[in-house]
Amino acid sequence: GRARLRATFKGMKVLFGEYFQRLFSGGEANLVWIETEDPIAPGIDIRARPPGKAMQSVYLLSGGEKALTALALIGAVLRLRPTPICLLDEVDAALDDANVARFCALLAELGTSAQEMRFVIISHHRLSMAKADHLFGVGMPERGVSRLYAVDMLEAAEHIHQSN
Amino acid sequence: GRARLRATFKGMKVLFGEYFQRLFSGGEANLVWIETEDPIAPGIDIRARPPGKAMQSVYLLSGGEKALTALALIGAVLRLRPTPICLLDEVDAALDDANVARFCALLAELGTSAQEMRFVIISHHRLSMAKADHLFGVGMPERGVSRLYAVDMLEAAEHIHQSN
Amino acid sequence: MHITAITLSGFKSFAESTHLSVDRGLTVVIGPNGCGKSNIIEAVRWVMGENSAKRLRGAEMEDVIFAGTRQRRRRQSAEVRLTLDNQARRAPAPFQDVPEIVVSRRIERGQGSTYQINNQEVRACDVQMLFADLSIGSRSASIISQGEIAELVENKPDARRLLLEEAA
Amino acid sequence: MHITAITLSGFKSFAESTHLSVDRGLTVVIGPNGCGKSNIIEAVRWVMGENSAKRLRGAEMEDVIFAGTRQRRRRQSAEVRLTLDNQARRAPAPFQDVPEIVVSRRIERGQGSTYQINNQEVRACDVQMLFADLSIGSRSASIISQGEIAELVENKPDARRLLLEEAA
Numbered sequence A, B: 001g002r003a004r005l006r007a008t009f010k011g012m013k014v015l016f017g018e019y020f021q022r023l024f025s026g027g028e029a030n031l032v033w034i035e036t037e038d039p040i041a042p043g044i045d046i047r048a049r050p051p052g053k054a055m056q057s058v059y060l061l062s063g064g065e066k067a068l069t070a071l072a073l074i075g076a077v078l079r080l081r082p083t084p085i086c087l088l089d090e091v092d093a094a095l096d097d098a099n100v101a102r103f104c105a106l107l108a109e110l111g112t113s114a115q116e117m118r119f120v121i122i123s124h125h126r127l128s129m130a131k132a133d134h135l136f137g138v139g140m141p142e143r144g145v146s147r148l149y150a151v152d153m154l155e156a157a158e159h160i161h162q163s164n
Numbered sequence C, D: 001m002h003i004t005a006i007t008l009s010g011f012k013s014f015a016e017s018t019h020l021s022v023d024r025g026l027t028v029v030i031g032p033n034g035c036g037k038s039n040i041i042e043a044v045r046w047v048m049g050e051n052s053a054k055r056l057r058g059a060e061m062e063d064v065i066f067a068g069t070r071q072r073r074r075r076q077s078a079e080v081r082l083t084l085d086n087q088a089r090r091a092p093a094p095f096q097d098v099p100e101i102v103v104s105r106r107i108e109r110g111q112g113s114t115y116q117i118n119n120q121e122v123r124a125c126d127v128q129m130l131f132a133d134l135s136i137g138s139r140s141a142s143i144i145s146q147g148e149i150a151e152l153v154e155n156k157p158d159a160r161r162l163l164l165e166e167a168a
């Protein structure tokens, strides 16, 4: 009921704050419980302040900052209650190199912690590829027909190295 | 009036088809004039088929394919009627390397053609940076306060090379 | 409990039967634009019971069936299977005693979708219920489609309540 | 006609006066997340007459004024200037005879926005009209904000009609 929801909320708020600080190397972030007519259906507001900046509306954050804030929130939810899989489609598209690295570190931690979360992510980013435990390629050797193939990590690294 | 609009539409359709084929290395794309109650306010539908694929709803296209299709359309409009500036904020975020290269080639062509279009684009992609005629960096040496500085292309290339 | 495999057959651009095994840690899927990566994510949302064709970029649900190419005829059906590992025997009833749970959804042209769990035909809501018990589902924060990551932050406060319910 | 310079002063994270000259060809702006790149694009949309604070990620128009940091006091006003080169003397009346056209917008806390063209105070619609004559404006296809590129393709057919009107 409501007591359980409030307890969960408290845990989510603390974890969200921690993950935010880790992904942003500082700053602070908070969740706010907003009462609605339904006592077990609150609204949840986000207050976030990247390091050195003033606390402002989250809507004013940059594209990359919003993505990172969202990832901190997802991390908190997964840590509280792991799921059978987590699928992330190009969530690193808006991130700069330094933030891609922090994003991958977050996934690695959730993957090795008690949660043992398994992630399948889609990415065009070479830094994300480099952090893969398993790498798959999708291609269309016959046009319009997708094929999946396992990619050897060392071969891929060689290929990326050559293309630079 | 309507005659002029129809003539413009015809030109837009042809150019859109050309730019699409260039960005996709093939395939075909079309614009369709849709009559509404207002004879000078038609709807414009897009039909696009990447090479080798069946003609389907544009909504089924991938993120990168949609971005590329949109860029073909923008290219057609700019070619018909150049504007004082064109600002593109991270439009290459969804593009793979090969398509970023085609995107930059399109900008280069519009920049040197009779249109002499000037582009200011924001990008995290090293291939787009490499194609810049002028490079600016934005940073926050004092946290929360933006500063703009001109970046020397050769120095930047060196820096990118080292980070790989 | 973990999802250990995703199998697609005739789903969107995956004309042929395709098997993706999901191991521990981080799996990264790469490939050029339009090659089918997001289609895999949508296949998982679909087999978990996604009802809105629009959320799968289609106009109607049959749009997920392989539509054919200039060289290859279209398919009459699409099927996606998810394999869940239940070694720890923690699955919700009535599946707590089986080592593996295989959930599948199939759609035939002109006939709509059918669902199965371990080869028994079930209703859509049974599948949605099973995944809901595992705190996941086609609208879960555990599945973020292309372009949607910022929505968690840009949404209204009441849209975010789902996260709280998932975590509880 | 070309825009040859963009000047921001007190606009969002640009607390100090910042001058970006726009030369021929391709200018690329780079930098880490959150450093202010998109704010530059929004500054241009704003000075061209953008009326919706929401489209600039704010709740009200005063949200574009530098809000201060822990080390620096907030500013009382924001100003953005665009310089258009009219060497070819093709500008619309009444500006056809000047070599350069400088358009600026200023907002003061508690006082709203004022516009100027070549140091003459004008109305917002005069600025919007000038740019409309040049086939550009805050809603033009020539200005694509972050995350919006796919919208051109995903929109309804009547939203795309604006492109036709711009090209005509």
Ligand SMILES: Nc1ncnc2c1ncn2[C@@H]1O[C@H](COP(=O)(O)OP(=O)(O)OP(=O)(O)O)[C@@H](O)[C@H]1O
Residues within 6 Å of the ligand: A138, A144, B050, B053, B056, B060, B061, B062, B063, B064, B065, B094, C011, C012, C013, C014, C031, C032, C033, C034, C035, C036, C037, C038, C039, C040, C063, C064, C065, C066, C067, C068, C146
């Ligand atoms: N029913 C269908 N039959 C055949 N092909 C389809 C069907 N539905 C979608 N497609 C094709 O699948 C392709 C899109 O695949 P998808 O979105 O997975 O690409 P992607 O690998 O994620 O690319 P990106 O990197 O650009 O996001 C489109 O080209 C589309 O035409």
Ligand SMILES: Nc1ncnc2c1ncn2[C@@H]1O[C@H](COP(=O)(O)OP(=O)(O)OP(=O)(O)O)[C@@H](O)[C@H]1O
Residues within 6 Å of the ligand: A050, A053, A056, A060, A061, A062, A063, A064, A065, A094, B144, D011, D012, D013, D014, D031, D032, D033, D034, D035, D036, D037, D038, D039, D040, D063, D064, D065, D066, D067, D068, D146
């Ligand atoms: N009025 C304001 N005063 C001070 N800072 C502001 C103001 N409005 C927005 N900001 C700050 O500007 C930053 C966003 O800048 P912007 O969106 O330009 O970043 P960006 O360089 O485009 O980043 P990204 O690469 O992630 O897209 C935010 O951190 C926000 O807090």
Ligand SMILES: [Mg+2]
Residues within 6 Å of the ligand: A089, B062, B063, B064, C037, C038, C039, C146
């Ligand atoms: Mg995709």
Ligand SMILES: [Mg+2]
Residues within 6 Å of the ligand: A062, A063, A064, D037, D038, D039, D146
């Ligand atoms: Mg930005």
